Every structure is written in C-alpha cells, then in structure tokens.
Amino acid sequence: MILGKEILPGKGAQLSLDVAKLHTTTPILIPVIVERAKIDGPTVLIMAGLHGDEINGIEVVRRIIQKKFNKPNTGTIICLPVFNIFGFLNIRRELPDGRDLNRSFPGSENGSLASQFAYHFMKEIMPHVDYVIDFHTGSAQRSNFPHIRCVFEDQESVELAKIFNPPFILNSSYISKTIRESVKKLGKKILLFEGGKANNIDEMVVEEGVNGVKRFLQYLGMKSFKIDISKDRTPVFLKESKWLRSPNSGMFHSVVKNGAKVNKGEVIGMITDPYGRMNRKVRATSTGYIICLNEAPLVYKGDAIFHIGKELKIDENGTK
Numbered sequence: 001m002i003l004g005k006e007i008l009p010g011k012g013a014q015l016s017l018d019v020a021k022l023h024t025t026t027p028i029l030i031p032v033i034v035e036r037a038k039i040d041g042p043t044v045l046i047m048a049g050l051h052g053d054e055i056n057g058i059e060v061v062r063r064i065i066q067k068k069f070n071k072p073n074t075g076t077i078i079c080l081p082v083f084n085i086f087g088f089l090n091i092r093r094e095l096p097d098g099r100d101l102n103r104s105f106p107g108s109e110n111g112s113l114a115s116q117f118a119y120h121f122m123k124e125i126m127p128h129v130d131y132v133i134d135f136h137t138g139s140a141q142r143s144n145f146p147h148i149r150c151v152f153e154d155q156e157s158v159e160l161a162k163i164f165n166p167p168f169i170l171n172s173s174y175i176s177k178t179i180r181e182s183v184k185k186l187g188k189k190i191l192l193f194e195g196g197k198a199n200n201i202d203e204m205v206v207e208e209g210v211n212g213v214k215r216f217l218q219y220l221g222m223k224s225f226k227i228d229i230s231k232d233r234t235p236v237f238l239k240e241s242k243w244l245r246s247p248n249s250g251m252f253h254s255v256v257k258n259g260a261k262v263n264k265g266e267v268i269g270m271i272t273d274p275y276g277r278m279n280r281k282v283r284a285t286s287t288g289y290i291i292c293l294n295e296a297p298l299v300y301k302g303d304a305i306f307h308i309g310k311e312l313k314i315d316e317n318g319t320k
C-alpha cells in the first residue's frame with residue numbers, strides 16, 4: 001500500500017501526495033507516478049523540484065517517464081517530478097512561506113508549510129523506498145557542471161555515484177535538515193545530482209541526468225539498456241570545493257568554460273565597468289575544476305562567481 005492504494009505486480013498508477021490547500025480550499029495534490037514490475041526487487045525514487053524553480057531536474061524526470069524508462073523489469077520505480085509544486089507554479093525556489101523545503105526535513109505534521117511537505121513525504125513515500133536520486137540545479141544564475149554529491153567515507157554511496165558516472169563526484173558532508181541527511185538516517189541510499197541553473201533547461205545536463213539514471217537502474221538489475229560503454233568516462237573525484245567571490249562590483253565575464261581545469265593564479269575572469277575604464281582580472285585561488293559558473297552578467301563585490309573543486313588523487317585516499 002502506497003498513498004492509500006495497492007499497486008499489484010506488473011501494474012502502475014498515478015497517485016497523489018495530499019499535503020496542503022490553497023486559500024480557496026482547493027487541495028494541492030502532488031503527482032506521484034508508481035510502476036511496479038511483476039518480479040520483486042528494489043524500489044527507486046526518482047525525484048526533482050524540491051526547489052520549485054529547478055526546472056532542469058524536472059525535465060530529467062519527465063523524460064524518464066515519457067520514454068518509459070520508469071517501467072522496471074524487476075522492483076518498483078516511483079517518480080516524483082515536482083515536489084515543491086507551489087514553487088514550480090510561482091517559479092520560485094521556496095514555498096510560499098519563504099522556507100526552503102530542503103532545510104525542513106524530516107518535518108512535522110503541524111509545522112510550517114515546508115515542514116508539512118517534508119513530514120508527509122517521509123511518512124507516506126520514504127518507507128517504501130530503498131534508493132533515492134534527487135535532482136537539483138544551482139540557484140539563480142549559478143550553473144552547476146553536472147556532478148553527484150556524496151560523502152566519500154560512505155563507500156556504498158561512492159560506488160553508486162560511480163555507476164551513475166557523472167563528470168564529477170564531490171565530497172559533500174551532510175547538511176542539517178536536508179532530505180539527504182534524513183534519508184541517510186533511515187539507512188537508505190541517496191544520490192544528489194547537481195546540474196545546470198534555476199529556471200532553465202540545459203540539454204547537456206538533462207542527458208547527463210537521464211544517462212545516469214539508466215546506468216543506475218541497469219546496475220540494480222531493474223532494467224536493461226543498450227549503454228555504449230565506449231562513452232564511459234572516469235569521473236573526477238573532488239575532495240572539497242570553495243567559492244571564489246567577485247573582487248569588485250561590475251560586469252562579469254568568464255574566460256573559462258564551466259567544467260574546465262584551472263591552475264592557481266591563472267586569469268579565469270574579468271570584472272569591468274560600463275565605461276571601458278575598469279578591467280579587473282580574476283585569478284583562480286586554487287588549482288582545480290570549475291564545477292559552478294555564475295552566468296549573471298552583473299555582479300556585486302562578494303558575489304559567488306566560480307565554484308572550484310579540488311581533485312582527490314588516488315594515492316591520497318585508497319577508498320576511491
């Protein structure tokens with residue numbers, strides 16, 4: 001039984017997570033699409049839109065459903081394409097109460113609106129799930145180069161991230177009250193995908209997301225795809241990351257591409273004024289890879305403009 005309905009083997013259904021009402025008493029129903037194979041197996045939840053304006057992830061889940069990749073040969077696949085449906089309708093990251101749903105877990109029944117969303121999710125969906133893949137983008141104009149975030153000490157998560165095969169895998173500790181922390185506390189596995197920027201659909205990022213899901217499902221034996229292993233890459237492991245902030249207010253020009261390798265001291269951007277007088281060079285503060293590039297043309301001093309990840313070399317840590 002999930003969301004009050006029994007899904008028989010070989011069947012699927014679109015269900016609703018009923019979490020809130022509009023001022024007009026109209027219920028807000030969050031569509032949840034469940035497909036169960038005839039043969040038992042693991043249950044994978046593929047979700048996006050925890051932040052309502054992160055459309056790129058929503059497109060990944062939509063494409064998986066549209067291509068019927070969510071109909072497994074074994075086990076069950078649950079798709080939750082848009083979790084923060086309020087934010088999606090308003091093209092906003094947060095819920096109407098201004099709260100970040102991803103800082104409201106595990107939630108409470110009578111807490112804030114965000115807290116209620118988290119509570120119903122944890123109570124009605126998570127008990128059925130073994131693995132979660134949660135799709136995110138950078139906020140505002142900050143565009144993430146596709147990567148999976150996980151804790152490197154957690155070997156199984158690292159192995160799953162490698163199966164997903166993104167360009168980068170970033171060591172990222174648990175943040176309090178996030179879905180990732182709550183799912184981990186249940187002893188279940190979650191992969192957090194970051195790619196693209198808010199309010200945008202980036203085809204390269206969507207493909208990375210869809211291909212990662214295909215690999216993941218194939219690895220679990222839930223579905224078989226013709227995956228071209230000649231396109232396999234070795235993901236770059238990043239042990240830590242740091243934001244580089246703009247040294248001035250002005251117009252921002254990056255001279256490197258997102259995902260590029262940069263060397264400490266190298267000029268990677270320029271800050272200019274509209275009058276042709278100021279040309280301030282921005283140099284890389286460390287050697288590493290650009291994993292997020294701010295695509296805003298105008299920045300204030302102190303705005304995050306480049307996110308640089310430092311590579312973990314194999315000999316530094318045998319766990320890779």
Ligand SMILES: [Zn+2]
Nearest residue numbers: 051054136137
């Ligand atoms: Zn997000």
